[in-house]
Amino acid sequence: MNEALPTSTLGYDSWNQLAANIAFGAWGLGLLVVLLYLVRLVTISESKDKYDFINRYEIRVLWIASIILIVGACFFVNSNIIQLSNLWIFVYVFTTISMGMIVALIVQNLLKFYYPFFIEKRLKVLRYRPRVSPKTGKPMTLLSEEEEDVYLDEGMIAEENVFSVDYDVWKDEETGFIKIERYSGHLHALQCPECNYQTFKVVREEILKQPSSTEEGELLKHYQCGYCGYKAKKTVVLRQSSKAEATAATA
Numbered sequence: 234m235n236e237a238l239p240t241s242t243l244g245y246d247s248w249n250q251l252a253a254n255i256a257f258g259a260w261g262l263g264l265l266v267v268l269l270y271l272v273r274l275v276t277i278s279e280s281k282d283k284y285d286f287i288n289r290y291e292i293r294v295l296w297i298a299s300i301i302l303i304v305g306a307c308f309f310v311n312s313n314i315i316q317l318s319n320l321w322i323f324v325y326v327f328t329t330i331s332m333g334m335i336v337a338l339i340v341q342n343l344l345k346f347y348y349p350f351f352i353e354k355r356l357k358v359l360r361y362r363p364r365v366s367p368k369t370g371k372p373m374t375l376l377s378e379e380e381e382d383v384y385l386d387e388g389m390i391a392e393e394n395v396f397s398v399d400y401d402v403w404k405d406e407e408t409g410f411i412k413i414e415r416y417s418g419h420l421h422a423l424q425c426p427e428c429n430y431q432t433f434k435v436v437r438e439e440i441l442k443q444p445s446s447t448e449e450g451e452l453l454k455h456y457q458c459g460y461c462g463y464k465a466k467k468t469v470v471l472r473q474s475s476k477a478e479a480t481a482a483t484a
């Protein structure tokens with residue numbers, strides 16, 4: 234009896250050591266993932282590139298890092314085993330997995346429904362931060378919806394009308410240098426009027442009336458909230474650009 238005890242605690246010791254090492258390894262890896270993301274982010278100089286990078290990857294990276302950190306925590310809470318039996322193994326494994334999944338679910342919800350508010354603020358700053366002209370090094374001006382049409386080609390205007398795409402046109406007043414940036418409405422959610430989460434997206438669009446050279450057209454946008462399921466429709470006037478008009482006339 235006295236001899237059996239040290240060998241068995243020794244057995245747990247090596248497990249405890251292994252579990253602690255896996256935990257620290259996982260935490261290190263999770264933090265590394267976030268760190269690499271941040272390093273990549275600060276090395277992007279263009280505001281628009283930064284915008285796309287955050288919009289595309291930030292939530293995904295944080296989610297992956299969270300999973301790795303949670304797995305680490307699951308091992309850490311089981312790195313202090315003193316006594317063990319088949320029943321206790323079952324209890325430990327079961328409680329660890331369920332607690333891990335509950336925490337993961339909470340993190341997932343935070344990232345999905347609360348975090349976008351924080352992202353949104355930063356994206357707005359990035360989108361409207363004055364672009365610097367590569368010709369003069371001076372800030373350019375953002376043209377209004379009416380002014381920008383001259384610089385957009387037919388395809389871009391059609392896209393803006395139908396596909397919830399926004400083009401921002403920046404102009405260097407001194408040299409006439411133009412920079413055009415594309416923003417997609419499908420990738421970007423609005424605030425839901427019902428539940429107030431940043432989860433309200435365009436799901437479908439249909440043209441009710443094609444614009445003609447004499448009349449404005451009409452577009453119906455279907456919105457749906459990814460959180461509460463609230464649906465809304467919005468009609469938008471389709472503008473006919475002078476260029477589109479010209480092709481419509483020749484067609």
Ligand SMILES: [Zn+2]
Pocket residue numbers: 425426427428429430432458459460461462463
């Ligand atoms: Zn909602």
